[in-house]
Amino acid sequence: MxxxxxxxxxxxxxxxxxxxxxxxxxxxxxxxxxxxxxxxxxxxxxxxxxxxxxxxxxxxxxxxxxxxxxxxxxxxxxxxxxxxxxxxxxxDERFFKMKPTLIYLLFGTTLAIGLMRGESWLRSVMEGLMPLKHQGWMILTRRVTMLFFGLAVLNEVIWRTMSTETWVYFKTFGLTAAIFLFFISQSGLFKAYSIEDDKDPGAQ
The missing domain is CATH 1.20.1050 (Glutathione S-transferase Yfyf (Class Pi); Chain A, domain 2)
Structure with missing residues (x-):
């Protein structure tokens, strides 16, 4: 569609x-x-x-x-x-608090399976937003996979050791900010592997 x-x-x-x-x-x-x-x-x-x-x-x-x-x-x-x-x-509020953990574990595991097959499944989701060369997608996918696993662990630590109010703030703002800052930090990768480089006659 x-x-x-x-x-x-x-x-x-x-x-x-x-x-x-x-x-x-x-x-x-x-x-x-x-x-x-x-x-x-x-x-x-x-x-x-x-x-x-x-x-x-x-x-x-x-x-x-x-x-x-x-x-x-x-x-x-x-x-x-x-x-x-x-x-x-x-x-029991614990089930809802576990949800981000399971989401990030599921997404991270899915991307890891793609990487083991030599594929970037992240590319099929995000290619329209930032066209990259294959190598760039593989590097980004490895980094996003680690990000997802890291966020899963962080969510577990916070909901199990801190108050519900702290978790709600973390869920609402912390997770979103972490993902936003992660992609901002990848600007060097986006420049290095941009598909637009192929338009340069000297690019390989």
Missing amino acids: SHKPINPGLKTALEMGPILAFFGAYLWLKDRIFVIGGTEYEGFIVVTAAFIPVFLIATGVLWKLTGHLSRMQAVTAVLIVVFGGLSVWLN
Whole structure:
């Protein structure tokens, strides 16, 4: 299915809006206890329950507008439903906190399998954003694989050793900032292996 053009601001709002809404709702309700059906639920669980349909609606709208969802987006949606649902069903916030760990382990393992086959599966996801030579894609994929494994470990350390509020800040801002800074730090690689170099008669 071909991709349809979409306003970048709207795309960002659909991707980041549910996460920021989760953050704001958590800060608002974090100290409250809700009694539903005779069972007490902390604010985190209630916010998680609300986040799931909001995220799915935003993802559905993005799919409708662009005509496309990446495998990464689809897998993320499934894991949010499964682990968010388990947290709500079992009234246990740990399942939702584990979700980023599993997402990054899954993505990291998938990229590692591609590397063992001599392929960059990252390329199929990101080639339209930054065309690189094959060697550049292989180097970037190795680095992204290590990034994903590192973030998985970091998420485990934070949710197991720190407060829920600290984890929410980390999930909302820390993970996004880490990925953003990682790609900023790869500017030298992008310049060295840009496909545009091939236009230079002296390039090999």
